Amino acid sequence: MKILPILMITLGLVTAYTTLAEQTVNTGGLETIRGASTIDQTRKADRLKRVIKDKNPIKRNYVHQPPVIPHQIRGYRVDTNSNKCLTCHGWKYAAETGATKISLTHYESRDGKTLSEVSPRRYFCSQCHVTQADAPDLVDNTFKPIESLGND
Numbered sequence: 001m002k003i004l005p006i007l008m009i010t011l012g013l014v015t016a017y018t019t020l021a022e023q024t025v026n027t028g029g030l031e032t033i034r035g036a037s038t039i040d041q042t043r044k045a046d047r048l049k050r051v052i053k054d055k056n057p058i059k060r061n062y063v064h065q066p067p068v069i070p071h072q073i074r075g076y077r078v079d080t081n082s083n084k085c086l087t088c089h090g091w092k093y094a095a096e097t098g099a100t101k102i103s104l105t106h107y108e109s110r111d112g113k114t115l116s117e118v119s120p121r122r123y124f125c126s127q128c129h130v131t132q133a134d135a136p137d138l139v140d141n142t143f144k145p146i147e148s149l150g151n152d
C-alpha cells in the first residue's frame with residue numbers, strides 16, 4: 001500500500017483546516033483598562049499591589065460608605081466554619097482587640113428584623129469592605145468627599 005500519498009493528503013487537509021480556522025475565529029482583541037489581550041493568549045498577571053498596613057481608620061467619603069480596611073487581610077479566612085474578621089470586629093472581641101465593632105446594621109436581615117448573630121447578607125465582609133493600595137486612578141474621577149465627615 002502506498003502510505004506516503006495518503007499521509008501527505010491528510011497532512012495537507014489538516015493544514016488547510018487550521019489555516020481556515022485561524023482566519024474565521026475572532027480572537028477578541030478587546031481593549032480594557034488593563035490593556036489589550038486576545039482570548040487565545042494568556043495575559044501575564046499584574047504584580048500584586050502593596051496593601052496599606054497601618055492601623056489608623058481611613059476617613060469615610062460619604063454617609064453609609066462601608067469603611068475601607070486600613071490593614072492587610074491576606075490569609076484571613078471567611079467560610080462556613082469560621083470568620084476571621086469577626087474574631088476582632090465582633091462585639092464579643094472588639095473591646096479586647098481595639099477593632100471597630102461591626103455596626104447594628106450588620107445584624108439586620110433583609111426584611112428589617114434584628115438578629116442575634118451577624119446577618120447572612122453581611123457575613124462575607126470583603127463583599128463591601130476592601131483593602132487599599134497606593135495606586136493610580138484607573139479612570140478620571142471628579143468625586144469630592146463630603147466635608148461634614150472630617151474631610152478637607
Ligand code: HEC
Pocket residue numbers: 055056057058066067068069070071073076084085086087088089097098099100125126129
Ligand atoms: C487581628 C484583629 C483584626 C482582624 C482579624 C481584622 N481586623 Fe479589621 N481592624 C482591626 C483594628 C485594630 C482596626 C483599627 C481600628 C482602630 O484603630 O480604630 C481595624 C480596622 C478595620 C476597618 C476600618 C473601620 C473604620 O472604622 O474605619 C475595617 C472596615 C476592617 N478593619 C475590616 C476588617 C475585615 C473585613 C476583616 C477580615 C477580612 C478584618 N478587618 C480583620 C483589627 C482586625
Ligand code: HEC
Pocket residue numbers: 064065066067083085086089100101102103104105106118121122123124125126127128129
Ligand atoms: C453588604 C455590605 C457589607 C458587608 C457584607 C459587611 N459590611 Fe461592614 N459596613 C457596611 C456599611 C455600608 C457600613 C457603614 C454603614 C453601616 O454601619 O451600616 C459598614 C460598617 C462597618 C464597620 C464600622 C462600624 C461603625 O460603627 O462605624 C465595621 C468595623 C464593619 N463594617 C466591619 C464589617 C465586618 C467585619 C464584616 C463581615 C463580618 C462586614 N463589615 C460586612 C457594609 C457591609
